[in-house]
Amino acid sequence: MVALIPDWRSQFGHRSSSLLSSPLFSFQFLLFSCFCSCFTSFPGNLHLVLVLRPSSLLSPAPSPTSSTDLGFRFSQDDFMLKMPVVMLRSVGDLLRYIDEHHLTSDFTGTVQYCHSDWIVLRTAIESFAVTVKEIAQLLQGFGSELSETELPDEANAIEFLLHSHTHRYRQMKDDIRSVLKEGRILQSNLETAKASRRDGVEERDIQADMDTVQRLLAQLRDMEEAFDGFFEKHHLKLQQYLQLLRYEINFHHTAVTIYWVCVLSDQEKEIPSVGSTVVQTEQLLKDLEMLDSHAQEEMGRAQVVILHGHQLAANHHYALALIIQRCNELRHHCDVLTTSIRAKRASLTRAKDLLLRLEEALRWCDEGAYLLASQMVDRFQTKEGAQEALQCLSCHQERAPSYLKNSQDTLSLEFEAILTPQLQSQISMVTEKLSSVQSMIRNREQCLRKLADIQVRPIQLVAPRPEPDQTSQRCKSPLFSPKHGTGLSNPPSPPMNITIHSILFSFPSTAQSSSHETKISFHIMKELIATERIYVDELLSVLLGYRAEMEDPAMSSLLPSALCSQKDVLFGNMPEIYQFHSRIFLQDLQGCLETPERVGACFLQRKEKFQVYERYCQNKPRSELLWRQCSDSPFFQECQKKLDHKLGLDSYLLKPVQRLTKYQLLLKELLKHCTEDQYRCELQEALHSMLELLKAVNDSMHQIAITGYQGDLSQLGRVVLQGGFSVWISHKRAAVRMKELARFKPMQRHLFLYEHALLFCKRRDEDTLDRTPSYSFKHCLRMSAVGITENVKGDVKKFEIWYSGREEVYIVQAPTVEVKVSWLTEIRKILTNQQKLRNGLYYYFYLSPLPFVCLFVCLLCGYTLRFFSSSFFCLSYELIWI
Known part of the structure; x- marks a missing residue:
């Protein structure tokens, strides 16, 4: 290869202007720099260096032999040229070494060459190559960043990543398209340049450049295709991850809901699967239906999530195994919940069926017992009366439910799947009661058949008998009328010679009894039992016809808004009263039918149970206020119409109070006609307990009307007495005493005597419909510091109550002397008890x-x-x- 160094001034420009005027060493230094550039720029080996001397250089031209000296001098310092260097005088000397067809027009050659165009073209190719390399580095860096990006656990963050990655991908695509466009333009320019060149060498050079550009374009297209495939997979992965994340969120939401439904189901399972009563079982069924509706909603959401999971699985989601696991888990929850609800519904339904049967059996037993007790013994003395009573019993036996004919074991086997110890005991109790009632009915039927078959013999009168109309009139006279007592005082008529073979009850018959007192006691006891049955039936009709109807959804539209969740206020503890009388007290009274004098022991034995009336009476003012607000409601009118009651509900709500007051009247009458001392003491004690109960109820009604007392009244003990008095107050302190000298008129105060305190209140008559008074609290005296003076000069109805060693003295005037004596007696008892405590422990x-x-x-x-x-x-x- 030959290196031709052309006009070096074009290489150094104006920077060499100062070197031209320097010695030859400067020129040689420039040559050295050019040689260094050639060695570093040319890819091959250099065999000859031709140096064309500049025409402006004034030094003489070196000889051809001077080239070696020049090279030697260069090698002395830092560089050694291993090829010859020839210094040429002119362009013509250049032709001896290089053909003119290989020289450009600048050196008198024939090659058409523009160095500036070549530089621009080479710069463009090299710039394009650098850009392609940068694009490759950017794609590689972006791909590494996408691969190393940690996926967050929030949907919003995933959506942000999708948006940001897609935005950067589009930017990269725009950059690639721009570079491709640049490469196509460069290729087009090279094709144009190739078409304008006729020289084969030039064409080969341009073709090499075109191949370079084509190779770079192909490389760029391959990178774009690979980048598109990579980003498509990455984008799909992000989308599927977002879908999975949303599916997981929906699953967790549904799983939480299912979990809570399962928790509710577990809580429901803690309640017995069978209720103790029909009402409780129906309530359990309602609760189960509400739970089922809620569960159906949640399971509907779970089915949506399961369907979504199947869609993801059908689209070949990368988390296929997890999605299938979640779907199976949700389906398992739904199946378990559905199965448990279905099983519990079946159990409760069976339990309701059993309880309805037991309730129907108890109702039949109660009706049978009521029928036996309501049949009048007087009517059995005739054949027609006995046959009629026997026919009533036969009709009642025919109305018996069919399943009553089965044994207890048969019923237990039929409901074996739901039997609990409680249900088994109820079945045993009903079976025992059923056997007892059936035995009583059989005995009654046997007696009635005997009476119906008896041929009544002629009656021989031993003594004149009273006229039938008079006897009938005396038997039908009122029990507590004044005339009744006069009629009973007549001397007894001689007994008639009548023989009766069998009577169900062993009480003395009219023909056999010689004691008017026993007959009166018997009639009083019959009236007590009869009215007790009526009272129980009335309570039951109110509870079923009014109270139970308030829970009926069909009647909810007629129910006033003020009555919602207020049935306990309106009816008080009437259910508790009904339970006591129907299950306990009525049975006790029926057991005393043969011996009316023993009824006192029944009242004493159930003395504590009668305390339920105190709570009922305390609630009565609230009940009456609520009734006045809602009495015009069509709900009560509809209920009254269904019950066929002639009186409104308020009349029946007053029944417990009226019944409580009637017991003491009946006990007084029984006590009046009781002859045995032992039973008289029991009756007297029972009468006293009932009077005490009435007094306690009355006092408690007044106590609840006390207002303004800062404290708990229950800590003062029970109310011993209460009543209105005229009160004068005097104090030892002069200032207070002078202030009270002007008060000549007494203060009207209502006093409440408790076991531990004495309360002074002022009665205030409220202007309301019921005229119920209230009592404003004024003063309280602790009984531990109270003393009394029983007599006050000037008035026998006055007495003194002094406090803290006569620091305060209250002169109290009672309405009557009897009231004064009763108050002094009770106060004296309280003070005596306290003195006993002081003398003892x-x-x-x-x-x-x-x-x-x-x-x-x-x-x-x-x-x-x-x-x-x-x-x-x-x-x-x-x-x-x-």
Whole structure:
């Protein structure tokens, strides 16, 4: 290869102007620089260097033999030329070494060559190559970034990544398209240049450049295709990950819902699968239906998620195994929940069927017992009456449910799948009651058949008998009328010679009894039982016809809004009263039909149970207020119409109060006609307990009307007495005493005497429909510091109550002397009990949880005592225990 160094001034430009005027060494340095450039730029080996001397150089031209000297001088310092260097004088000398067909027109050659065009073309090719390399590096960096990007766990972040990656992908695509366009333009220019060249060498050079550009374009297209495929997979992966993430979110939401539904189902399973009553079982079925509707909604959402999962699986999602697992898990939850609800519904339905049968059996037993008790013994004495009673019993036997004919074991086997110990005990109880009632009915039927078959013999009168109309009139007279007592005082008529073979009950018959007192007691007992049955039936009709109807959805449109969730206020504890009378007290009374004098023991035995009336009466004002607000509602009119009641609900809500007051009247009548001392004591005690109950109910009704008392009235003990009095107050302190001298008229105060305190209140008659008074609290006296003076000069109805050693003195005037005596008696009892406590043990102690600490507690109030000066001080009663 020959290196031709043309006019070197074109290479260095104006920077060499200062070197031209320098010595020859400067020229040689420039030549050295050019040689270095040639060695580094030419890819092959250099065999000859031709140097064309510049025409402006004034130094003489070197001889041909001077080339070696020149090369030697260069090698002395830093560089050694291993090829000859020839210095040429003119362009013509150049032709001796290079043919003119290989020289450009600048050197008198024939080659058409523009160096500036070549530089532009080479610059464009090299710039295109650099751009392609940069594009490759950018694509590689972007691909690495996409591969190393950690996928977040939030859908919004995934969507942001999708948007940002897609945006950058489009930018990269725009850059690739721009570079491709640049390469096509460069290729087009090379094709144009090739077409304008006729020289084969030039064509080969241009063809080589075109091949380079074509290779770069192909490389760029391959990179674009690979980048498109990579980004398509990456974009699909992000989309599927977003779909999976959303599916997981939906799954978790649905799974949480299913979880809570399963929790509700587990809580429902904790309740027995069978109820103890029909109402409870129906409520359980309603709750189960609500749970089922809620579960159906949640399982509908779960089915949507399962369908979504199947769609993802059908689209060959990369997380196919996880999606199938989630779908199976959701389907399992739904199947388990559906199965459990279905099984529980079947169990509750069977339990309801069983309880309905037991309830129907109990109803049949109650109707049978009521029929037996309601049949009048007087009518059995005739054949027609006995046959009629026998026919009633036969009709009742025919109305018996068919399943009552089965044994207990048969019923247990039929419902074996749902039987619980509670249900088994109910079946046993119903079976026992059924056997008892059936036995009673059989005995009654046997007696009635005997009576129906008896041929009544002629009656021989031993003594004149009263006229039938008079006897009938006396038997039908009212029980507690004044005339009735007069009629009973007549001397007994001689007994008639009538023989009766069998009577169901062993009470003395009219023909056999010689005691008017026994007959009256028997009639009173019959009336007590009969009215008790009517009372129980009325309570049941109210509870079923009104209270139960408030829960009926069909009647909800007629129910006033003020009554919603207020049935406990309107009816109070009437269900508790009904349970007591129907299941306990009525049975006790029926057991005393043969021995009416023993009824006192029944009242004493159930004394505590009668406390339910106190709560009912305390709730009565609230019930009446609610009734006045809603009495015009069509709901009550519809219920009254269904029950065929002539009176409204308010009349039936008053029945418990009326019934409670009637017991003491019946006990008084029984006590009046009881002859045995033992039973008279029981009746007297029962009468006293009922009067005490009435008094306690009355006092509690007044107590709930107290307003303004800052504290708990229950801590004061029970109400002993209450009533209105005229009160004068005097104090030892002069200022207060002078202020009260102007008060000549007494204050009207309503006093409440408790076991531990005496309350002074002012009665206020409210201007309301029920005229119920209220009592404004004024003053409280602790009974531990109270003393009394029984007599006050000037008035026998006055007495003194003084407080804290006569620091305060209250002169109280009772309405009557009897009221004064009763109050003094009760106050004296309270003070005596307190004195007994003072003379005996005043406190007790117990060990505190803290070590080495003993606490002393007052026996009067139950609070801890404070210790000072070797004594104990009670803050509640202001007493010092020594």
